[in-house]
Amino acid sequence: MSFNIENYFLDQSDGNVILFYKGNVDSDVINHVLDTVEDKMVEGNEQSRLRKKVYNVLVESLQNLYHHVDRVPDDFEDQAAEKYGLLAIKKVDRGYKIITGNFVHAENIEKLEEKIKRINRSSHEEIKELYKFILNHQRISAKGGGGLGLVDIARKTGNKLEYSFKEYNNKYSFFYLNILVNEEI
């Protein structure tokens, strides 16, 4: 079977998809997604605490795509997109799942995975300290990211970062990040 970036979602049957997007992630797309999801959460009478967490995590995930995605492979269907990303938001029991996807160069996989693993093996206190350390010591990169997005997501959700790399070809993989934002019980 040929590579289909949507298979990852089709394999997961939990929750209702309230928003799905694939294509170029520019400033207008980010604004539109944020407005749409914020309206839906208000309509759905979500607690403001959960709404704020979802909104914050959504901002970071979208801006991670905006700042960090690698260019699409030469043979990929969508060549027009400069910053190609995929986003799905699902309503699940007591929360939301935010799933993003983007191409990663083979040579950048290890670094990204190491970063996620470090976050995932840290306690909540350690993540707080890591956040403060990066905030205070790392400058904003040339790409405009602060290097804090994933740490912030883990800190705000209190959940581990679920992720997966699916090989596209020998130069590229597609990276999925699956973030659960839920109410504390």
Added chain:
Amino acid sequence: MEPIIIEGTPKTPTVKFDSTEGVFEIKGRSIPENSVEFYKPLVDWLDNYKESPLTKTVVNIRLEYFNTSSSKCILDVFKKLEAIHKAKNEVEVNWYYEEDDEDMLEAGEDYESIIRVPFKMIEIVE
């Protein structure tokens, strides 16, 4: 010094920095993709202000949301305030957070632990 008055947008905060009044304000949402572009003029302005500040400067930070790239720029703003404070001027930061927003309270506490300026955490009760 010309004051900085910026109207808020859905992605950038309302800003009032006026050297004739001792109360500065950053309020609203701060989630731009390019936060350096937004904050650089504010940091530069404070750099000038610190040459002859008022004896007391109060800064009200009342943010609903801010992204991680703004968080670094906000730290730069606080570092300028720290320098003013260090030069024996009174500086006070009022950090507002909504009552159910522990994340915003924690964010204020992060800055409080990094920056040597007195912070007041103020809960907004609706």
